[in-house]
Every structure is written in structure tokens, then in C-alpha cells.
Amino acid sequence: MAIPIPPVNTPAKPARKGQDAKSTRRFALLLLSPTFLVLALVVGYPVLAGIRQSLYAQAEGLDADGFVIEGERFVGLENYTALFTGERGSAFWNAFFNTTFFTATAVVLETIIGVILALIMHQALRGRGLVRASILVPWAVPTAMSGLLWRWIFQPDGVANAILNQEILWTADGWQSKLAVIIAEVWKTSPFIGLLALAGLQMIPQDVYEAAKVDGASPWQQFRRITLPLIKPALAVAVLFRMLDTLRMFDLPFVLIGGNKDSVETLSMLAWDEANNLRYGVATAYATILFLYIALLAYAFIKIAGADVIGEARARKASVKKGAAA
Amino acid sequence: MRRIPMAGVFASLALVLAACGGGSESGDGDKKSAALEGRGEITFVTGKDTSGNLQKQIDDWNSKHPDEPVRIIELSDKADEQRQQMIQNAQVKSDAYTVLNLDVVWTAEFAANRWVVELPEDQLPISDLLAPTVDTGRYLGKLYAVPVDSDAGLLYYRKDLLAEAGIDKAPTTWSELFAACDAVKAKVSSAKNIDCYAGQFDKYEGLTVNASEAINAAGGSVVDEQGKPTVNTPEAKAGLDVLVNAFKDGHISKKAITYTEELGRADFNGGKLLFHRQWPYQYASASDKEESKVAGKFDVAPLPGSNGPGVSTLGGHNFAISAFAKNKATALDFLNYMTSTEVQKANAIVIGKAPSVAALYNDPEVVAKFPYMPSLKTAIENAKGRPKVVKYGDVTTAIQEAAYAALNGSKTTDAALAELQTKLETLTQ
Numbered sequence: 001m002a003i004p005i006p007p008v009n010t011p012a013k014p015a016r017k018g019q020d021a022k023s024t025r026r027f028a029l030l031l032l033s034p035t036f037l038v039l040a041l042v043v044g045y046p047v048l049a050g051i052r053q054s055l056y057a058q059a060e061g062l063d064a065d066g067f068v069i070e071g072e073r074f075v076g077l078e079n080y081t082a083l084f085t086g087e088r089g090s091a092f093w094n095a096f097f098n099t100t101f102f103t104a105t106a107v108v109l110e111t112i113i114g115v116i117l118a119l120i121m122h123q124a125l126r127g128r129g130l131v132r133a134s135i136l137v138p139w140a141v142p143t144a145m146s147g148l149l150w151r152w153i154f155q156p157d158g159v160a161n162a163i164l165n166q167e168i169l170w171t172a173d174g175w176q177s178k179l180a181v182i183i184a185e186v187w188k189t190s191p192f193i194g195l196l197a198l199a200g201l202q203m204i205p206q207d208v209y210e211a212a213k214v215d216g217a218s219p220w221q222q223f224r225r226i227t228l229p230l231i232k233p234a235l236a237v238a239v240l241f242r243m244l245d246t247l248r249m250f251d252l253p254f255v256l257i258g259g260n261k262d263s264v265e266t267l268s269m270l271a272w273d274e275a276n277n278l279r280y281g282v283a284t285a286y287a288t289i290l291f292l293y294i295a296l297l298a299y300a301f302i303k304i305a306g307a308d309v310i311g312e313a314r315a316r317k318a319s320v321k322k323g324a325a326a
Numbered sequence: 327m328r329r330i331p332m333a334g335v336f337a338s339l340a341l342v343l344a345a346c347g348g349g350s351e352s353g354d355g356d357k358k359s360a361a362l363e364g365r366g367e368i369t370f371v372t373g374k375d376t377s378g379n380l381q382k383q384i385d386d387w388n389s390k391h392p393d394e395p396v397r398i399i400e401l402s403d404k405a406d407e408q409r410q411q412m413i414q415n416a417q418v419k420s421d422a423y424t425v426l427n428l429d430v431v432w433t434a435e436f437a438a439n440r441w442v443v444e445l446p447e448d449q450l451p452i453s454d455l456l457a458p459t460v461d462t463g464r465y466l467g468k469l470y471a472v473p474v475d476s477d478a479g480l481l482y483y484r485k486d487l488l489a490e491a492g493i494d495k496a497p498t499t500w501s502e503l504f505a506a507c508d509a510v511k512a513k514v515s516s517a518k519n520i521d522c523y524a525g526q527f528d529k530y531e532g533l534t535v536n537a538s539e540a541i542n543a544a545g546g547s548v549v550d551e552q553g554k555p556t557v558n559t560p561e562a563k564a565g566l567d568v569l570v571n572a573f574k575d576g577h578i579s580k581k582a583i584t585y586t587e588e589l590g591r592a593d594f595n596g597g598k599l600l601f602h603r604q605w606p607y608q609y610a611s612a613s614d615k616e617e618s619k620v621a622g623k624f625d626v627a628p629l630p631g632s633n634g635p636g637v638s639t640l641g642g643h644n645f646a647i648s649a650f651a652k653n654k655a656t657a658l659d660f661l662n663y664m665t666s667t668e669v670q671k672a673n674a675i676v677i678g679k680a681p682s683v684a685a686l687y688n689d690p691e692v693v694a695k696f697p698y699m700p701s702l703k704t705a706i707e708n709a710k711g712r713p714k715v716v717k718y719g720d721v722t723t724a725i726q727e728a729a730y731a732a733l734n735g736s737k738t739t740d741a742a743l744a745e746l747q748t749k750l751e752t753l754t755q
Contacts, residue, residue, distance in 0.1 A: 062755060066466040067718060068439045073494065155589065156581035166492065171584045171729065173529065259721055261529055276721040 029056060033298055047291075053283035073282075079285035091270060091287070099266045099290075101178070103246040111239055113186060114193025118231075122201045132198075139191040139241045147255030150184040154256070173261045181253050181264050185246070193238045200234030201227070236305045241300060247294045267293075353513065354755040360649065362443065363381035363653035369651075370396050370660070372427035374403035379676045387663055396425075396658040405429055415442035416650065422539065424651040425660055428644050430470055430711060431718050434553075438716040442646035445469045449658060451665055451683075456703075459682045462711045463531045463644045472665050473682035475673070477641030478705040479525075479629055480537060480698065483592055486623040490514045496603075496627035500543075500568050503630045504577050506606050507600055517600070522577040524590045525603035527569075529730045532586055534712065535639040537729035542639075543631035548725065548750075549713040555750035557728075558743050560662035564632065567739050570732050571675055578741040583734055595620060598646065603629060604681060605641065608696050626698045628705045638709040642680070680706070717753050724749045 004011035056073045058179040062068060083092045093247050138146065153159045154170035161167055170180040204227065212222050256262045259273065267290045275283035331430075342409035370384065380398065388395045401408040409432060415423045417440070428436060436442045447469050452460055455473060484495050491510040495746030497503040507522035507745075525539075526532025538548050540555070550556045570600075572578040582590075591608050593599040595618040602608070615621045631638035645664060647657045663669060670681040674692050680702055686692050687703035715721045728746035729735040737745075 062438060062716065070439075155586055167581060169581055169584050171528070172734065202382055258528060258530055260726060273723075276410070277717065 002236065046174075050284045050291075051288055053280055054288050055281070057281045058279060073289060074145075075281070079281045080289070082282070083285060083289065087163070088282075091265070092267075094262055095265045095267045095270045098291075099247060099249070099268075102181065102185065102249055102266065103243060106182050106189070107239060107242050107245050109182070109186045110190045110193050110242055111235070113190040114238070115197050115231075115235070117190060118197035118201055119195030119227075121198050135194060136191045138188045139195070141188065143188065143251045144255050146184060146188050147252050150180065150187075151256050154180050157310075171257050173257075173263050175263065177257045177261065177263045181256060184256055185249070185252055188252075189242060190244075193242060196234050196238035197231055200231030204230045232305075236301075239305070240298065240301055244294055244298060247297065336673055348627060349549055352504060353600065354476050359484065362446070362658045364544060364653040365394055365656045367395050367397065368424035368653050368656050368660060369399050369422065370413075370425045370427070371399045371401060371423040373405070373408045378402070380715040383664070383669055383672070386492065387660065391656075391659075393655070394659070396660055399423065412436075413441070415650065421648075421652050422648050423648045424657050426648055426655065428646050430473070430640060430642050430644055431722070433471050433646070434464055434465050434714040435716050435718055436646060437468075437470040440649055441635075442470050443649050445472065445647070445656065445658070450662060451470055454684065455682045456684045456706050458640060458706055458709050458711065459642060460642055462642070462705055462714075463646075465714060466652045472646075472662065473644050474670070475642050475679040476682050476706050477605055477703060478709045479535070480605050480606060480626040480638075480701060480705055481629050482604050482608060482624055482626050483593035484510075484597075484600050484620060485625045486621055486632055487517050487520070487527050487600060490517075492593050495717070496722060497630055498628070498635050500630050501644045502574070503601055507577060509601060516546050520597075521579045521582075521593065523572060523603075523649040524578060524582045524585055524593065524599040525569075526587050527578075527583050527730075529726050530586065531722060531726075533729050534725045535641075536570070537566060538710070538712060539603070539629060539637060539639050539727060540569050543636035544568070545632070547710075549715065549754065552694055553713070553715055553754055555748060555754060556749055558747035563743055565725055566729065566732055566743065568632070569729075570735075570739050573733055574735070577587065583730075593625075606696075606698055607678070610678065610697065625700050628708065635704075635708060638705045638707065640709045640711045642682070643669055715754050720753050721750060723754065 002290055052140060055073045055074060055076060057079060058073045059069045059073065059095060067227050082088055096292065121128075121132045121135060141149070151171065153163075156167060156169060158170075159172060170176050208230075209222060212226055217225065248268050249266050253261075253264040254272075259265075259269060267286055271283045271286035271290065273283075274280075274286060343686065344571075372380070375381070375398070382395050401411050403744065406718075408427075409429070412426055412428075414425065416436075426436070426442065428442075437444075445463075450469075450472055452469075452472075459473035459476045459699050460469070463469055463473055478692075481496060487493070487510045488496075488506060491513045493506050493509060497506050505522065507520075510517050511520065511522075525536040527536060541548060541562045543564070544561050545554070546562030546565050548555070548557050548562070552591055556562070569578065573580070573583070579662070587604065587608075590599065590602055590604060591611065594602040594604070594608070595612050597619040609626065612618045612624055629638050634664050647654055647661070651657065655666050665682065667683050667685065670683045671686055671689065671692065673679050674681045674686055675695055678696060681692075683689070687699045687702070702728050712718075713721055713725075724746055728742040728749075731740040732739045
């Protein structure tokens with residue numbers, strides 16, 4: 001994105017080097033400005049409008065004739081402080097726990113299964129194309145559809161109970177509905193991690209493994225010492241994307257289990273519920289909190305897991321600069 | 327490499343917020359004049375028309391009124407989304423929507439927010455319509471919407487099994503119903519393991535319907551005529567306890583806590599259920615020999631109550647006129663057209679919608695096609711609407727919360743209803 005554009009028709013003269021660099025940068029900015037404008041419109045404005053909305057509250061109550069008192073008023077941070085206490089507080093913390101729990105368990109399971117899938121896709125010799133295509137099928141199914149499919153599977157007399165020979169009420173409020181959501185989520189999104197991990201696997205040159213074999217490394221050692229470190233950059237991106245996606249999970253629990261069920265209610269569902277009842281201020285407060293939470297986790301994740309990626313890029317950039325300056 | 331994750335983070339975050347960015351404009355609070363004036367083109371805003379009959383009706387109107395054409399605006403097929411789109415249109419005071427097709431439970435919200443205008447009762451065929459359906463269009467005594475179709479719950483029962491057990495008529499009370507089920511299980515060997523009764527008990531709008539029916543059938547109510555909550559009474563407790571106890575003693579199967587209309591329908595049509603509380607739409611599929619094992623073996627009756635026939639909860643749709651629309655006089659004519667006996671009769675015969683015109687329930691042509699119509703009329707005449715409250719969304723969630731907790735045993739009926747009463751009091755202030 002930030003590749004310096006060489007100025008056209010102006011042969012670089014050593015004397016005007018500083019000025020050239022400046023005008024080059026200005027020219028680059030000019031070229032990029034439409035992008036910034038679009039970003040400001042489609043990303044910046046909604047974010048700011050949402051945050052502004054969260055500082056307002058709809059007037060509540062009815063007048064003597066039974067009509068709604070209209071108007072919005074500025075309430076400052078009241079929408080936020082009300083989130084953490086009282087009845088709304090218990091709904092919030094419950095949803096916060098569910099969101100975190102789903103993200104932690106689902107992403108860990110997805111990563112493990114995804115890597116296994118990638119190894120299978122990478123190794124499969126016969127019917128390679130077929131194996132890859134079939135593993136990717138769940139990822140291609142729209143989430144709401146997969147929610148419906150799993151709802152049928154988890155019906156009282158559905159496939160899941162028939163296989164287990166039990167009568168578990170999967171879609172009723174309770175721990176079992178959490179499990180149902182995680183199973184459906186992992187089924188659907190493991191292929192995504194598998195796909196990105198496969199891309200990472202294909203970048204590893206075969207001779208590294210041959211060298212390892214010559215040195216007498218066991219398959220496990222090869223996996224631990226060669227495969228994992230080399231696919232880590234690709235895997236980190238995949239896990240980050242899944243994390244962001246799972247944190248704002250809405251459609252799967254909503255379709256599979258249903259709204260207003262404490263055991264699967266996520267922060268997005270709470271925000272939707274409030275917006276549906278026309279309390280846009282509270283809804284955007286929930287969304288803003290979720291926004292900050294996601295930003296925090298993403299930042300922490302990039303710092304911890306993606307440190308190498310950023311470090312390399314920085315080092316490269318620094319060396320480019322140095323080269324340019326020399 | 328460095329930019330990809332950051333861009334992804336940003337895009338995802340933006341999605342989170344953008345999803346909730348729908349703000350609202352504060353209104354000026356002007357009262358609209360009561361007279362409905364202006365003629366010309368209008369729009370008719372409704373959920374997705376799956377029958378295919380609507381366009382034909384509109385075409386008929388348009389050929390008779392070339393200067394006042396009606397254009398259909400089809401919204402989503404999901405009620406939630408229809409409501410949201412109509413509210414958004416009202417909040418920006420757009421004149422794009424003229425006649426709104428409202429679910430019966432939205433009347434209070436739309437009326438109290440002044441999103442729809444009061445209708446002149448003397449210029450509409452109110453006296454031809456079933457009184458309880460008209461009542462769903464009123465808010466604090468004034469008419470804001472006219473019913474065009476109705477819906478009420480019926481008790482579907484297996485007349486073949488009851489006859490085998492020596493019972494010749496449908497039960498009218500809960501105790502008769504459970505006794506009939508015990509008799510069938512004891513005497514009919516093929517029905518030893520049949521489930522007695524099911525309704526809609528999953529935590530959604532269906533549970534509000536079923537719980538209020540149980541409460542109303544015992545002489546209780548969720549809110550009174552003035553909209554004040556009255557759910558913490560011995561009658562209401564007795565009503566809800568019928569369902570709670572049936573879950574405990576197995577007259578309602580444990581799995582029914584996950585039931586929506588469709589799951590119950592599958593059970594009843596599959597011959598696994600003796601009594602089923604269901605809307606009229608099940609009649610066609612249960613009579614279909616291809617799809618149903620009980621074709622010809624079932625019948626319908628009014629819902630059971632505690633000491634006599636029960637009280638159904640009303641469904642259906644009402645038409646209202648948007649406060650921000652032009653050509654309201656045309657809109658009023660259009661309401662008259664859509665509520666007329668001829669249009670409703672065609673609708674009833676072609677797509678089986680329960681009409682709001684009372685006379686049609688005894689119309690030979692309609693009854694020939696839908697034999698349940700007389701039972702449905704009784705059910706609608708005895709039916710009650712759901713609470714008429716402005717914050718219906720919050721109220722129905724609270725009712726579901728309380729009923730669900732009582733049915734699955736996580737709270738006692740007493741505790742659940744006491745909490746519900748407190749919650750409803752705050753919500754209806």
C-alpha cells in the first residue's frame with residue numbers, strides 16, 4: 001500500500017534529494033486520499049456515529065393521553081454505567097462470559113482441528129482435489145443455513161439424539177445448548193483455519209523435511225520444530241480472524257438455539273435485542289463495549305502471537321529506509 | 327503482512343458498530359389532524375406475499391381506480407424485520423409508506439408513537455367484523471387499525487383414539503383432557519406411548535401465546551383492560567400451574583419445552599401426539615394423506631379451560647394508515663376495500679386465511695373448503711388479544727422469561743409470576 005511512487009520524468013539529482021522525497025510523499029498522499037476518504041465514510045463515520053448515539057437516550061414514558069413522550073436527550077456515560085449494575089448488569093456479564101467462553105473454546109478447537117485438516121489436505125495423495133473440496137464444504141454454507149441444519153440435527157428426535165441414544169434437549173436453555181453452539185461453530189469454521197494453514201504448509205520447501213529426515217528427526221519433532229514454526233505466520237492471521245469473528249457471533253446461536261436464552265446469549269445478541277426495542281443508545285453502548293473488547297483482544301493477540309510478523313515487517317521497512325537514505 | 331491483520335481488525339470492528347448505528351430523529355410532536363384527506367397514488371406495505379393472491383386483489387383495485395393506484399411494497403418475510411423497516415420509515419417521517427400491514431401486537435406501539443393515524447369508525451364496516459379482532463386495532467379506546475385477517479388457537483385431537491377409548495366428544499376442560507389421555511393410554515394398546523398434549527413452549531412468541539392462554543383460561547389475565555399488569559393473582563398462578571404440573575407429571579412430554587409450531591405439527595401429523603394446541607394452518611397438512619398419518623382421524627375443537635371452554639390468544643393482521651403519508655382519503659377507501667366481504671371471501675377460499683368478517687365463517691362455500699371455520703369462529707369470539715402495551719417487545723420477553731423458568735422448573739410459579747409482575751409494572755409505567 002505504501003510503496004513509494006517514483007516521480008515520473010524527473011531524474012533524481014543528488015542536490016534535490018530531500019525535496020524530491022518530500023514531493024514524492026505528498027504525491028503518494030494525494031493518490032491515497034480517495035482511499036482515505038472512502039475509509040472515513042464507510043468505517044470512520046459509522047464508528048463515530050455509533051459512539052455518539054451511545055451517549056443519548058430515548059425519552060421514556062407516556063403522557064396523559066397515552067402517547068409516547070418523544071425526543072432524545074444527552075445522558076453522557078449513563079448508558080455505559082447502567083450496563084454493569086442491576087438487572088442489565090447481570091445480563092451483560094452473562095453475555096460477556098458467553099462471548100468469551102465461545103471464543104476461547106471454539107477458536108482453540110478450530111485451530112487444532114483446522115491444522116489437522118490442513119495436514120490431511122496437504123498429505124492426501126489420491127483424490128486430493130476431492131478431499132480438499134469436501135473439507136471446505138462447511139465453510140461454504142451460510143451461517144444461518146448451518147444454524148438451521150444443526151437445529152434439525154439437535155431436535156429432540158433428531159440425528160444427534162439418535163446417534164447418542166439419549167434424549168438431550170439441545171435447544172433448551174442450559175449447558176447443552178452451549179455445547180451445541182460450539183459443535184456447530186467448530187464444524188463450520190475449522191475449514192477456514194485449515195485453508196489458511198494449508199497455504200502456509202505449501203510454502204514450506206520439501207528439502208527442509210528431507211534434511212530433517214537425514215538428521216533422524218521423528219515425525220512429531222518435524223511437526224513441532226519445522227511445520228509449526230513455519231506455518232505460524234499464516235496460522236496467526238487465521239486465528240486472529242476467527243477470534244474477531246467469534247467475538248461478534250450472532251447468527252449461529254440466534255438461529256440454532258434462539259434469542260433471549262441466557263445460556264447462549266452473546267454481546268451482539270444483547271445489542272440487537274436492545275436496538276429491536278428501540279433503545280438505540282443502550283444498544284450502541286453494548287456495541288461500543290464489544291468494539292473496545294475486540295480491539296483490546298486483537299491488540300493483545302498481535303502483540304503476543306504475531307510479534308514476529310510485525311517485527312520482521314518493521315525490520316524490513318527500516319532497512320528499506322536505510323537503503324534509500326544511503 | 328503487517329497490514330492485513332490491522333485492516334481485518336478495523337473492518338470487523340466497523341461491522342460491529344455499523345450494525346447498531348440506526349439512530350432516530352427526535353420528533354416535533356405535532357398532532358396530525360383527524361381528517362383523512364388527499365387522493366392519488368398510495369403504497370401498501372406488507373410482509374412477503376407467499377400466497378400470490380395479493381397482486382390480483384391490487385390489480386382489481388387499480389383497474390377500478392386508475393387515478394388512485396396502489397403499489398405494493400414487499401418487506402421481509404420475518405415479522406421482526408417488517409416492524410423495524412416500518413419504524414425506520416416512521417422515524418424519518420417518510421411518506422413512502424401509506425397503508426401498513428401490522429401484526430396485531432404492534433398496534434399499541436405504533437399508535438402511542440403517533441406513527442399511525444386514528445381511523446374514523448363510522449366510515450369503516452366495523453359492525454361486520456368480529457368484535458375481538460376489531461379490539462386488537464384499538465389503543466385506549468380509539469381505533470387505529472382495522473383487522474383484515476384473524477387467527478386463534480384450536481385444540482387438534484385424535485377422534486379415532488378417543489372413540490376407541492369410549493369418549494365421544496372433545497374435552498372442554500383441562501381435567502377432562504388429561505383424563506381422556508389417561509383413558510386412551512390405558513385402553514388403546516396402539517397408543518400406549520402416545521404423548522398427551524403439546525403446545526408451543528420454546529422461549530419465543532409462541533410461549534407468550536400459550537402462557538397467556540393458560541392464564542386467561544383460569545380467569546386470570548396478564549394485563550387488565552387499562553393495561554395494568556395483573557399477573558400476580560391466584561387465578562393466573564392456577565392457570566400457569568396447569569402447564570407446570572402437566573410438565574411435572576408427564577402429561578406434557580419433557581421435550582415439548584423445545585417445541586415450536588412446526589415440531590408439534592410433525593409429532594401430531596406423525597401420530598405421536600393425542601392433543602395439540604395449534605393454529606388453523608395445521609388443518610390442511612394434517613388432512614393431507616401424503617404428509618400425514620392422521621388424515622381423517624382427527625378433528626378440532628375450542629381450547630380447553632379450567633372450568634369450561636378456554637380462551638385463545640388472537641393472532642392476525644391489522645391495516646393502519648401511516649401518519650406521514652399523503653393521500654389518506656384514498657388509503658381509507660383502500661382499507662374499506664380490503665376489509666370488504668368479497669375481498670376477504672376470495673382470500674379465505676384461495677389461501678385459507680381466517681377472515682375478520684363474521685358472516686364468512688358460516689358461508690357455505692368457505693365452510694365446504696375449511697370445515698374448521700365454525701370452531702374457529704367460536705374460538706375467536708372467546709379469544710383475547712395479547713397485552714396492549716407500547717413496549718410490547720420487552721413485555722413479551724418478560725412473559726417468556728417467567729413462563730419458561732416456571733415450565734422448566736428452575737423457578738416456582740409463585741416466584742416467576744411475582745417477578746413478572748414487578749417487571750411488567752416498570753415496563754408499563
